[in-house]
Amino acid sequence: MSDEVLRVGVIGARGRMGTEVTQAVDAADDLDLVAAVGGREWLFSLSDAGSQVVVDFTHPDVVMEHIRFAVDQNIHAVVGTSGIDDERAETIRGWLASKPGLGVIVVPNFAIGAVLAARFAREAARFFESAEIIELHHAGKVDAPSGTAIATARGIAGARAAAGLAAVPDATTMEAAGARGAQVDGIHVHSVRLPGMVAHQEVVLGSSGETLTIRHDSLHRSSFMPGVLLAIRSVADHPGLTFGLEQLLGLD
Amino acid sequence: MSDEVLRVGVIGARGRMGTEVTQAVDAADDLDLVAAVGGREWLFSLSDAGSQVVVDFTHPDVVMEHIRFAVDQNIHAVVGTSGIDDERAETIRGWLASKPGLGVIVVPNFAIGAVLAARFAREAARFFESAEIIELHHAGKVDAPSGTAIATARGIAGARAAAGLAAVPDATTMEAAGARGAQVDGIHVHSVRLPGMVAHQEVVLGSSGETLTIRHDSLHRSSFMPGVLLAIRSVADHPGLTFGLEQLLGLD
Amino acid sequence: MSDEVLRVGVIGARGRMGTEVTQAVDAADDLDLVAAVGGREWLFSLSDAGSQVVVDFTHPDVVMEHIRFAVDQNIHAVVGTSGIDDERAETIRGWLASKPGLGVIVVPNFAIGAVLAARFAREAARFFESAEIIELHHAGKVDAPSGTAIATARGIAGARAAAGLAAVPDATTMEAAGARGAQVDGIHVHSVRLPGMVAHQEVVLGSSGETLTIRHDSLHRSSFMPGVLLAIRSVADHPGLTFGLEQLLGLD
Amino acid sequence: MSDEVLRVGVIGARGRMGTEVTQAVDAADDLDLVAAVGGREWLFSLSDAGSQVVVDFTHPDVVMEHIRFAVDQNIHAVVGTSGIDDERAETIRGWLASKPGLGVIVVPNFAIGAVLAARFAREAARFFESAEIIELHHAGKVDAPSGTAIATARGIAGARAAAGLAAVPDATTMEAAGARGAQVDGIHVHSVRLPGMVAHQEVVLGSSGETLTIRHDSLHRSSFMPGVLLAIRSVADHPGLTFGLEQLLGLD
Incomplete structure (x- = not known):
């Protein structure tokens, strides 16, 4: 990844986790918060703002639509929303098949x-x-x-x-x-x-x-922010679908 | 209780707890180990030796017989054997009714x-x-x-x-x-x-x-010994049937 | 204490603890929040409102003045402010000497x-x-x-x-x-x-x-509120100066 | 290592740890206790008995002599005795330099x-x-x-x-x-x-x-036995001087 600042968009920005995430991204020197949209708002403001990574803390009912949007727009995605089961994971892998450089990280627990x-x-x-x-x-x-x-x-x-x-x-x-x-x-x-x-x-x-x-x-949910930031910074280096933070920790 | 040394007999003296008890009594300056009998041995050696207090760690099948013996012989009893239910407690109270100065302490947990x-x-x-x-x-x-x-x-x-x-x-x-x-x-x-x-x-x-x-x-079962010694030293001051160590601790 | 609702005033009502206290008093059926003043505001609004008990979470520099005011006005006081040493306690006892029914409770830890x-x-x-x-x-x-x-x-x-x-x-x-x-x-x-x-x-x-x-x-400081409410409800029954919550718990 | 049983000798066999070790070796199907000598006894009974591995729980004053003996006799050594500092480690490495297949494992904590x-x-x-x-x-x-x-x-x-x-x-x-x-x-x-x-x-x-x-x-020191057995079974596969159990656990 280049030394340049990474441009980040947040979906679900006014929820409890989303609020915390926007603040954490905002406070990080190497990240630039370029878009913060609510769960049901116009997603194209994310791509219009040039987001390189989007973070999603929304709802199982809408999260697949958000991931599909990100993949279509060639934006990496970090997903904290629950409800990604095996079937959905297969669908996401299908979307990513034709985008070899793109990463989606789904994280059940960011702590x-x-x-x-x-x-x-x-x-x-x-x-x-x-x-x-x-x-x-x-x-x-x-x-x-x-x-x-x-x-x-x-x-x-x-x-x-x-x-x-x-x-x-x-x-x-x-x-x-x-x-x-x-x-x-x-x-x-x-x-x-x-x-x-x-x-x-x-x-x-x-x-x-x-x-x-x-x-x-x-x-406190502040304990999740280091994990969220790690995922944002790492997603471009992990093309395809990744489950959980463990592989990003560099322990092996 | 007088300042004189208290004469103590142990029943079940060769079991795991009984062995520990005989050692602990032996090591206490204010207690004198005068008899140590196995669970099925001649109980009169306890009274012949002038036991003032007997300690029983034996078996539910024989403990009532031991308590009856102690009461008959006007010896206070400290009982660590399990199996003293409400009915047995009532029986013991009956035995003690005519011995106003005599104490029996039944202790489920000596720690x-x-x-x-x-x-x-x-x-x-x-x-x-x-x-x-x-x-x-x-x-x-x-x-x-x-x-x-x-x-x-x-x-x-x-x-x-x-x-x-x-x-x-x-x-x-x-x-x-x-x-x-x-x-x-x-x-x-x-x-x-x-x-x-x-x-x-x-x-x-x-x-x-x-x-x-x-x-x-x-x-370790050594943790039970301070409670056993406390019960031995206190039983003469607690006539009747007492359940558990709590009243002996002087907390109220 | 009568079955009537108790009239409570809070000093330091806009500090972190004071805010929590006003909410807790407000939520209690048997307490009526009649006055809430900042640390340096006009204290007479407490007596004008008919406070029967005042709660003080302010600063060691001003707390003695607040307690003096409460005693003068025949209002019971619950004090969570630190800085009440032996000398100050003696001064408070002096003030209370001529008010036999009045109580001041100083509490280092409300949990x-x-x-x-x-x-x-x-x-x-x-x-x-x-x-x-x-x-x-x-x-x-x-x-x-x-x-x-x-x-x-x-x-x-x-x-x-x-x-x-x-x-x-x-x-x-x-x-x-x-x-x-x-x-x-x-x-x-x-x-x-x-x-x-x-x-x-x-x-x-x-x-x-x-x-x-x-x-x-x-x-969380919410853990202090049950102790604050207990002190408010108990202070009228504990005339003179009381240190800590322990005597109010009825454990002896 | 072959499927055959490994021949083990214990030095310091009558100390507290040595006693536990001899019992643990004795109880292991794949190990054969061939010699058990006290800390100051004739070491050649270890080699006479055909020991392939010796275990040492003795004293810092004599442990170097025992390791020297083992190396001379082409016997692998597992050392639980303390006192092996950097200088002594260097000495042991020197002894092992000409014995490329021989292993010495020094373990500060076998748990x-x-x-x-x-x-x-x-x-x-x-x-x-x-x-x-x-x-x-x-x-x-x-x-x-x-x-x-x-x-x-x-x-x-x-x-x-x-x-x-x-x-x-x-x-x-x-x-x-x-x-x-x-x-x-x-x-x-x-x-x-x-x-x-x-x-x-x-x-x-x-x-x-x-x-x-x-x-x-x-x-309880029984907690050390799995580590001792692991070291005995692994030492032949770890030529040279190894410090601690960690490399034997296969975690990397």
């Missing part, structure tokens, strides 16, 4: 700490006899376990399977229903919902005589 | 830290919107939740009810079975089972903007 | 969780061989340890002394300067300063084989 | 969880504004901070420097001596010493709105 926590849990999994997940959120959350916890559990289960580990040990024979949590691919996950909590996750791995705990605490 | 943790959780409960319990034990434990967690949950629920608090808030509408734990009197309890753990319990209380966490970690 | 944590730490102290404090705050805090940690350490040290406990055990002979923290009345206190933290304190008490941890996490 | 924790802390360091370390040990430990904490702090400091990060932020202007801990290469380290603790370390990394915590708890 770099959360990305690292999930990665470390996965890497550590094969060295321990067992692992469980405790995730703690505010009492207003409707789903349990959290999406992040489910993804983390799957990562751990996959790493254990790849290493040939057996099922986690569990001698429980008398259980009050639910005490041992939900099982996600064989990994026990416990969801605490409590006023005063924000978003927290703890992976505990254990073997005879030792435990390793990897905990991420997210207290 | 003073665990007793304090349960008490503090109960005291704090009415000041917070909600509370949940996470207990973590080694993977060989057969029951979930632990008995201590169930007792703690009941204490919290009782304190909330006495203060007129409503049910704990919970917006969960999409739950993978078990994710939100077991409910004990309306309090959510989560049981983690992991190699490397010993016996740990965490009560988390939350209100808008703050949480209070009370955690007890028990790593 | 009920923090008050409970300090109390529990003090109560538990005599049952453990040792205790240390770890407090964690955002990187912008200028003092270390925090005032709350110092007060907690003194409470623990006092409880240990009253119980006749010796100095805490410490075998350290090779120490990089500062590793073992600051000592406050013989209790080691460690201050962590980190972006992403808000205000957290952990007291860890330990004896052979067990530890008891009491942790308070304060994430 | 795989501790190795992973240090690695993850180092990897995460460049993504966070700051990091601090809290290590907690039993009250009998003489040095503060622990050697593991010092090594972890250096790893974090190195990673921060390599990424061009500035010094960690710290606004402290009023500090009770020691409150902010010891500084190791600019990283603050806090050492808690408490009865009831064994060996624990927590690295906390923070940025605006989030923290990542990596904690290792070591409760």
Whole structure:
């Protein structure tokens, strides 16, 4: 990428995340905020302003239209909107097939700490006899376990399977229903919902005589901005469709 | 109680806890270990040796016989054996009715830290919107939740009810079975089972903007000895049947 | 106190805490917000409006003048402003001497969780061989340890002394300067300063084989409002000068 | 390495770690315990028994002699004894220079969880504004901070420097001596010493709105055995001098 300033447009600029993103882009010396449109506004103001990258925090109902627009206009896209499933991902790859230099990055969780926590849990999994997940959120959350916890559990289960580990040990024979949590691919996950909590996750791995705990605490959506900026700066170097921040961190 | 040394007998002296108890009594300047019998040995060696207090760590099948013996012989008893339910307690009270100066103390958990943790959780409960319990034990434990967690949950629920608090808030509408734990009197309890753990319990209380966490970690049965010694030294001053260490701590 | 609504005035109503307080009073059914003045405005609007209780979150330079005004006008006062030392407390007691029914409550920390944590730490102290404090705050805090940690350490040290406990055990002979923290009345206190933290304190008490941890996490100043409302509702029943929320909690 | 059983000798076999090691080797199907000698016994029984790998848990005063013996006899060595500094390492490399297939592995900490924790802390360091370390040990430990904490702090400091990060932020202007801990290469380290603790370390990394915590708890020396067995099985594939377990874990 050149040393020149990167021209950035934001879609959904007046939502909670969008507001935070416009401020973060505005404050970055190497980024230039050239357009900020609401979720249902005229998208061509993005291309008219010469956006090189657009950031989308809108709604699952409209996000595909936005990505299609960006691809058509040869603008890279960073997508924080949820709802991009396997089928939609296939559609996006189809659009990108004829645009070899163009990148779309879809990110379920922009908190770099959360990305690292999930990665470390996965890497550590094969060295321990067992692992469980405790995730703690505010009492207003409707789903349990959290999406992040489910993804983390799957990562751990996959790493254990790849290493040939057996099922986690569990001698429980008398259980009050639910005490041992939900099982996600064989990994026990416990969801605490409590006023005063924000978003927290703890992976505990254990073997005879030792435990390793990897905990991420997210207290404010400002914690997502370093990840958003990283994705904006990296998208041009990652043509095609990329899922998640991990490959952008340069850890491998 | 006089300044003289207290004469102590131990029943179940060759079990894991009994061994630890005989050593602890032996090491205490104000206590004299005068008899140490196995779980099925001749009990009269306890009275022949002039025991003033007997400590019992044996088995639910024989503990009532031991307590009956102690009461008959006018010896105070400290009981760490499990299995003393309401009916048995009533029986013991009957035996003690005609022995006004005699004391029997039945203790489910001798770890003073665990007793304090349960008490503090109960005291704090009415000041917070909600509370949940996470207990973590080694993977060989057969029951979930632990008995201590169930007792703690009941204490919290009782304190909330006495203060007129409503049910704990919970917006969960999409739950993978078990994710939100077991409910004990309306309090959510989560049981983690992991190699490397010993016996740990965490009560988390939350209100808008703050949480209070009370955690007890028990790593070794040596942690029970201060509670055993306290019960031995206190039993003569607590005639009748006493449940648990809390009243002996002088906190009220 | 009667069943009628209590008339409340706020001084410093446009500061961060004052704004939060006016909203909390406004939202409470049993309280009536009758006056809200800035830190340097005409105080008589408080008495003209018939305030029965005033709440002060202003500045150490002006707080004594505000308390003097309240006492003169026979208005109870709840004071969250810092800077009330022993000398000032003596002055306030002098003012109150001739007003036997009037109450002034000075509160260093309105978070009920923090008050409970300090109390529990003090109560538990005599049952453990040792205790240390770890407090964690955002990187912008200028003092270390925090005032709350110092007060907690003194409470623990006092409880240990009253119980006749010796100095805490410490075998350290090779120490990089500062590793073992600051000592406050013989209790080691460690201050962590980190972006992403808000205000957290952990007291860890330990004896052979067990530890008891009491942790308070304060994430938002909304956590202070239950304590402010409690003080407003209680002040008329606590004539004279009261320090801290603990006596208002009804724990003894 | 062939599928045949590996012949292992243990030096210092009657010490606490040596005893544990002999049992662990004995219990492993792919290892054959062929010799177990005390720290000051006849070393040639190791070679007479056909040891292919020797494990040394003895004393800094004699460990170099043992390594020299192993190299002379063309036996691979796994060394858990402390005291191998840079100068000694140079000496060992000299001995190995003429033995291209021979391996010596010197391991400061055999707990795989501790190795992973240090690695993850180092990897995460460049993504966070700051990091601090809290290590907690039993009250009998003489040095503060622990050697593991010092090594972890250096790893974090190195990673921060390599990424061009500035010094960690710290606004402290009023500090009770020691409150902010010891500084190791600019990283603050806090050492808690408490009865009831064994060996624990927590690295906390923070940025605006989030923290990542990596904690290792070591409760028993059984936690070292998986690392010891890994080193025994790997040493023949790592000719020359290797420091620590990390390269053996296959994480890169």
